[in-house]
Amino acid sequence: MKHIKTVQKSCIDTSVSTGCGECQASCQSACKTSCTVANQKCVNEKK
Amino acid sequence: MVHTFKFEDILLALDVESGAVHMLDELSFNAVNAVNSGMDPNSLPYPNEDIQDVLNEIEELKSGKMFDCPAPLPVNRGGQNVIKAMCLHVAHDCNLRCKYCFASTGDFHGERKMMSLEVGKRALDFLMEHSGKRKHLEVDFFGGEPLMNFEVVKDLVEYGRESEKKYDKQINFTITTNCVGLNDEIIGFINREMHNVVISLDGRKSVHDSMRPTVNNKGSFDIIVPKAQKLIAERGDKEYYARGTFTSKNLDFAKDVEALVDLGFRQVSVEPVILPENSPYAILAEHIPSIRSQYDLLAKMLLSHRKEGKWFNFFHFMIDLENGPCLKKRVTGCGAGNEYVAVTPDGDIYPCHQFVGHESFNMGSVIDNNLREDIRNKFKECNIETKRACSNCWAKYHCSGGCAANAYIFNGDIRKPYELTCELEKKRTECAIGICIKEREENDKV
Ligand code: SF4
Ligand code: SF4
Numbered sequence: 001m002k003h004i005k006t007v008q009k010s011c012i013d014t015s016v017s018t019g020c021g022e023c024q025a026s027c028q029s030a031c032k033t034s035c036t037v038a039n040q041k042c043v044n045e046k047k
Numbered sequence: 048m049v050h051t052f053k054f055e056d057i058l059l060a061l062d063v064e065s066g067a068v069h070m071l072d073e074l075s076f077n078a079v080n081a082v083n084s085g086m087d088p089n090s091l092p093y094p095n096e097d098i099q100d101v102l103n104e105i106e107e108l109k110s111g112k113m114f115d116c117p118a119p120l121p122v123n124r125g126g127q128n129v130i131k132a133m134c135l136h137v138a139h140d141c142n143l144r145c146k147y148c149f150a151s152t153g154d155f156h157g158e159r160k161m162m163s164l165e166v167g168k169r170a171l172d173f174l175m176e177h178s179g180k181r182k183h184l185e186v187d188f189f190g191g192e193p194l195m196n197f198e199v200v201k202d203l204v205e206y207g208r209e210s211e212k213k214y215d216k217q218i219n220f221t222i223t224t225n226c227v228g229l230n231d232e233i234i235g236f237i238n239r240e241m242h243n244v245v246i247s248l249d250g251r252k253s254v255h256d257s258m259r260p261t262v263n264n265k266g267s268f269d270i271i272v273p274k275a276q277k278l279i280a281e282r283g284d285k286e287y288y289a290r291g292t293f294t295s296k297n298l299d300f301a302k303d304v305e306a307l308v309d310l311g312f313r314q315v316s317v318e319p320v321i322l323p324e325n326s327p328y329a330i331l332a333e334h335i336p337s338i339r340s341q342y343d344l345l346a347k348m349l350l351s352h353r354k355e356g357k358w359f360n361f362f363h364f365m366i367d368l369e370n371g372p373c374l375k376k377r378v379t380g381c382g383a384g385n386e387y388v389a390v391t392p393d394g395d396i397y398p399c400h401q402f403v404g405h406e407s408f409n410m411g412s413v414i415d416n417n418l419r420e421d422i423r424n425k426f427k428e429c430n431i432e433t434k435r436a437c438s439n440c441w442a443k444y445h446c447s448g449g450c451a452a453n454a455y456i457f458n459g460d461i462r463k464p465y466e467l468t469c470e471l472e473k474k475r476t477e478c479a480i481g482i483c484i485k486e487r488e489e490n491d492k493v
Contacts, residue, residue, distance in 0.1 A: 002100055003074055003075035003101045004060075004070070004075050004101070006070075007070050008484070009067055010065035010116070011067065011371065021129065022181060023183075023376060024132075025386060037381075040371070
């Protein structure tokens with residue numbers, strides 16, 4: 001492509017098998033005043 | 048939904064639903080913006096064939112499910128009622144008198160009080176009994192200042208370790224401390240037992256001392272810094288955060304992040320204060336433009352420091368594009384009041400640490416093993432699909448619906464996100480994506 005370069009492919013896992021809930025609760029990690037989940041890892045390093 | 052933005056010298060497009068990111072040239076940037084605003088891209092001042100090229104490229108991306116993807120079908124968010132994380136308020140008292148403290152300098156608008164070992168054990172039992180099949184659990188020692196009740200913290204960790212075996216679970220203990228009470232013994236204990244330590248430190252000495260005085264109204268910077276430095280020096284690779292707060296008095300907080308980095312802290316988080324508009328320290332709408340430019344400055348500083356080998360991390364600029372959380376996590380967010388609860392020194396349960404003291408959110412008690420499911424259900428139903436502002440927001444899968452406590456405190460409703468924090472969250476998300484892409488491009492060059 002000449003004008004658009006994809007730098008990150010689709011990456012939000014919508015498969016039904018997700019949602020195991022083993023990951024960290026987001027507010028526990030550092031800030032305690034806001035929610036941000038994008039910086040969290042999925043604990044199942046599946047990809 | 049496609050969100051376009053400029054980060055430093057690059058133009059980017061985030062496909063909201065798929066999470067794909069594209070780098071654009073000026074022509075395609077303008078064309079996507081035209082389409083987004085309902086304009087005919089052919090009316091743009093470029094040769095028609097170039098515009099057609101762009102439109103063809105967009106079509107190709109659409110068929111590859113990387114552009115303007117439809118929202119996925121809602122996933123089942125019911126699931127089991129499981130509590131996996133707990134904030135233990137082991138001390139409703141503090142040895143500092145921080146001017147912006149949401150806990151009203153430690154007592155949460157109540158009596159100054161310590162959690163007894165018995166109540167703490169009941170709380171851990173409660174967590175074990177309500178955690179269903181989850182293996183990984185989290186317990187944060189919080190306050191006030193948790194080190195004011197260190198003996199109980201120590202005994203609870205020991206008790207927790209026994210419970211882990213009994214219930215076949217793994218508890219990640221963490222602690223949020225102002226470091227005043229640290230000594231060699233406590234540092235050793237924390238570095239052995241705590242999965243993460245959050246160190247409250249605001250940045251420049253002048254900023255820190257003016258906001259975080261001792262009970263005798265002296266600065267606390269010189270007491271804290273050497274102890275905190277010792278703690279992280281002995282911590283090895285284990286996680287920690289130097290966590291500061293900025294207020295209307297230090298809107299140039301990029302300098303505070305820099306000060307923390309200069310002091311040797313590599314994991315840094317500096318957050319806007321949460322205070323009502325009538326406070327002299329409150330962040331107001333009029334401050335947003337300067338905060339946005341501070342985030343830009345900070346992003347630039349982070350990139351240049353890392354390039355020079357002076358690596359550091361800013362909590363809100365971290366992003367894991369490749370292996371980020373699943374959709375369910377992105378939709379349900381922090382889990383307050385559902386998967387996550389806070390417990391007071393008396394054993395009362397609240398949706399999270401920020402709701403403690405708001406009586407209408409008292410969810411029951413760990414003492415009599417009672418949990419109000421009506422309150423829990425309200426929190427469970429509060430997610431980015433049910434909140435109107437969030438379902439239409441481009442940052443929804445990165446932010447996950449923001450902070451319910453802020454929504455309640457500022458808008459009186461856990462479902463109405465506080466707009467000011469939304470603006471900041473969106474800016475930080477742009478920076479986070481921008482930094483990630485820039486660093487990848489740099490790495491590809493080498
Ligand atoms: S930025 Fe605001 S509107 Fe957007 S998802 Fe977060 S809380 Fe909701
Ligand atoms: S409601 Fe806010 S403070 Fe409470 S856990 Fe969620 S994000 Fe954190």
